[in-house]
Amino acid sequence: MNSSGAVGIGVAPNSSYKLNIEGNSKIKGQVLIYSDLQFPTSNYFQFGGQGYYGLLSLAPSANGLGWVGISSRALGEVWSYYYRTPSDARQKENIRDIDKALDIVLQLKGIKYDLKKEYAYIDSFIKDEEIRAIFEAERKNKIGFIAQDVNKILPEVVIYDDSTDIYGIDYTKVVPVLVEAIKEQNSHIEVLQAEIEQLKIGDSRSKSTVENDLDNAQLFQNKPNPFYENTVIDYYIPDGNQKATVYVYDLNGSQKKAYDVTTEGRSKIIINGSELQPGMYIYTLIVGGKEVDTKRMILTDWLNLYNI
Numbered sequence: 001m002n003s004s005g006a007v008g009i010g011v012a013p014n015s016s017y018k019l020n021i022e023g024n025s026k027i028k029g030q031v032l033i034y035s036d037l038q039f040p041t042s043n044y045f046q047f048g049g050q051g052y053y054g055l056l057s058l059a060p061s062a063n064g065l066g067w068v069g070i071s072s073r074a075l076g077e078v079w080s081y082y083y084r085t086p087s088d089a090r091q092k093e094n095i096r097d098i099d100k101a102l103d104i105v106l107q108l109k110g111i112k113y114d115l116k117k118e119y120a121y122i123d124s125f126i127k128d129e130e131i132r133a134i135f136e137a138e139r140k141n142k143i144g145f146i147a148q149d150v151n152k153i154l155p156e157v158v159i160y161d162d163s164t165d166i167y168g169i170d171y172t173k174v175v176p177v178l179v180e181a182i183k184e185q186n187s188h189i190e191v192l193q194a195e196i197e198q199l200k201i202g203d204s205r206s207k208s209t210v211e212n213d214l215d216n217a218q219l220f221q222n223k224p225n226p227f228y229e230n231t232v233i234d235y236y237i238p239d240g241n242q243k244a245t246v247y248v249y250d251l252n253g254s255q256k257k258a259y260d261v262t263t264e265g266r267s268k269i270i271i272n273g274s275e276l277q278p279g280m281y282i283y284t285l286i287v288g289g290k291e292v293d294t295k296r297m298i299l300t301d302w303l304n305l306y307n308i
Contacts, residue, residue: 071161071168076121085172101180102188107153108145108174115139145169217244219285219293222271226298229273233297235285236266244287251280261285273299 006013011022027047034044044061051057060066069075089095117123120139126132147167151158157173160166220234237244244261246269256276259269278301285292 070164071159071166072164083172098177098180101177102184104154104177105181109149110143110145113142113144115142144171217285217287217292219246219283219295221295222283222297226300227273228278228300231271231273231297232268233271233283234266234268235261237261237264237287239264244285246283246285248276248281248283251282256281261287271297 001007002013002015004013004015006015006017007019008014009019009021009023009025011020014020031047032044033047043065045066046057046059046061048057048059050059068078117136117139121135123132126135147158147169150169151160151167154174154177157170157177159168159170161168217238218236220236222231222233224231233246235244235246246259246261247255248257248259248271249255257271261267261269276299278299280296280298282294282296284294
């Protein structure tokens, strides 16, 4: 101990500190470490056995007081099996919902980055190249957010230390926003799924309508159209119907061809272009003496088709 009351253990007293210890040390029992700041009363850290079921603990003198690491001198690593944050409803008031969580999350931008060397370790202190390589690897390929960007979107999770002009993020506070965003997104998905189901029902009804339409005779457009060699006309005749015929007329209304349809169900007839003169024709399906449908077809002159 020197004249100013400073104590040195394993090292000479240093007037800058009341207690200066060098070498391995062991402390058993409760120890109070006071600061000079009198806020709101004498402020201190307490080492002792006041943790869960009497386990070793480090606690501030009052709830919410005391830091481990500061914004300009952060700890390199913190290892813990559990990280717990008091979240008792009895300690909260003015509880309200997080609005538009999905919009907030969609604006956030996750990044990969390397921590600048001067903030990761003191280069001049490390002489061993293997250890230096470990520190180099650990400072690279980090993931996170830019606090200044997040502050514009979700300021509730950003911490700013005006004494050092350094921004930080409490990443644990982002979790409730993510949870609400997922729930909001899930509600959108449920709406979309309901719409899809409705579309499926509508599609099923459309198919049912088509199947019902198959109870009625149908006449389809000939292919190819125009044609010069031959063309195919598809048709559908339900079972148990009376006589069916496909008639071909010119534009003057004169009948040129008649094809008796004897096959029920879906079938086709083939019209040979050599049987008709080039021009426009109409063809009609008659079933049981009733007109089902009428369509047009064009027979071209194959010489003109190829500009011969």
